[in-house]
Amino acid sequence: MRWERYLERWTSAGLIDHSTADRVRDYEAAQEKSLGLRWPVLLAIGLGGLLLGAGVLLFVAAHWDALSPAERFGLVLLLVALFHLTAALTTEPFPVLSTTLHAVGTICLGAGIFLAGQIFNLQEHWPGGALGAWRLGGMGTFARLAASDPGGAVDTDVAQRRVGESHARRSC
Structure with missing residues (x-):
C-alpha cells in the first residue's frame, strides 16, 4: 500500500522508530479488516x-x-x-x-x-x-x-x- 512506502521512508529517515512503525502497521491492518464492503x-x-x-x-x-x-x-x-x-x-x-x-x-x-x-x-x-x-x-x-x-x-x-x-x- 501507499502508506507503507511513506512509513518505510520515515523510519529510514529517523523521523519515527521501528516500534512506532509496527504500531502504525498493526493499527492500519485492523482498520482494513473492519471496513468491510x-x-x-x-x-x-x-x-x-x-x-x-x-x-x-x-x-x-x-x-x-x-x-x-x-x-x-x-x-x-x-x-x-x-x-x-x-x-x-x-x-x-x-x-x-x-x-x-x-x-x-x-x-x-x-x-x-x-x-x-x-x-x-x-x-x-x-x-x-x-x-x-x-x-x-x-x-x-x-x-x-x-x-x-x-x-x-x-x-x-x-x-x-x-x-x-x-x-x-x-x-x-
Missing part, C-alpha cells in the same frame, strides 16, 4: 442476485418445446446444485456473494418445485403444498446460513417469530 458493492450484489433469480424463474416459466420433461427437471435440479455448491465454495473469500448465491439456489428450488407441479399436473392447495415445500427448502437454507453466521447478520429471532405467526394464522 461499501454500499455500492452490496447493492450490486443484491440486485445481481435478484435479477439472476428472476432470470431463472423466467427461464423455467418459458415454453421449452425442445426439451423433454425429464431434461427440464434435471436442468433445474442442476441449477439448484450449482448455485448452492458455488455458494459453499465462496463462503470464505466472499461471504456476501455466498449468501446471495444461496438465495438464488433457493429460488431455483422453488422453480423446480413449480416445474414438477406443471410436469405432473399436480392439483394441490398451493399455500400448503408447493409453497410449503418451497418454504421448507428456504428454511433449510436459512438455518444453514444462520448456523454459519456467529455475528448475527441473519436474524433468527425475527424469522422464528414470523414463521410462528404464519402457523398461528393458518391454524385459525
Whole structure:
C-alpha cells in the first residue's frame, strides 16, 4: 500500500522508530479488516442476485418445446446444485456473494418445485403444498446460513417469530 512506502521512508529517515512503525502497521491492518464492503458493492450484489433469480424463474416459466420433461427437471435440479455448491465454495473469500448465491439456489428450488407441479399436473392447495415445500427448502437454507453466521447478520429471532405467526394464522 501507499502508506507503507511513506512509513518505510520515515523510519529510514529517523523521523519515527521501528516500534512506532509496527504500531502504525498493526493499527492500519485492523482498520482494513473492519471496513468491510461499501454500499455500492452490496447493492450490486443484491440486485445481481435478484435479477439472476428472476432470470431463472423466467427461464423455467418459458415454453421449452425442445426439451423433454425429464431434461427440464434435471436442468433445474442442476441449477439448484450449482448455485448452492458455488455458494459453499465462496463462503470464505466472499461471504456476501455466498449468501446471495444461496438465495438464488433457493429460488431455483422453488422453480423446480413449480416445474414438477406443471410436469405432473399436480392439483394441490398451493399455500400448503408447493409453497410449503418451497418454504421448507428456504428454511433449510436459512438455518444453514444462520448456523454459519456467529455475528448475527441473519436474524433468527425475527424469522422464528414470523414463521410462528404464519402457523398461528393458518391454524385459525
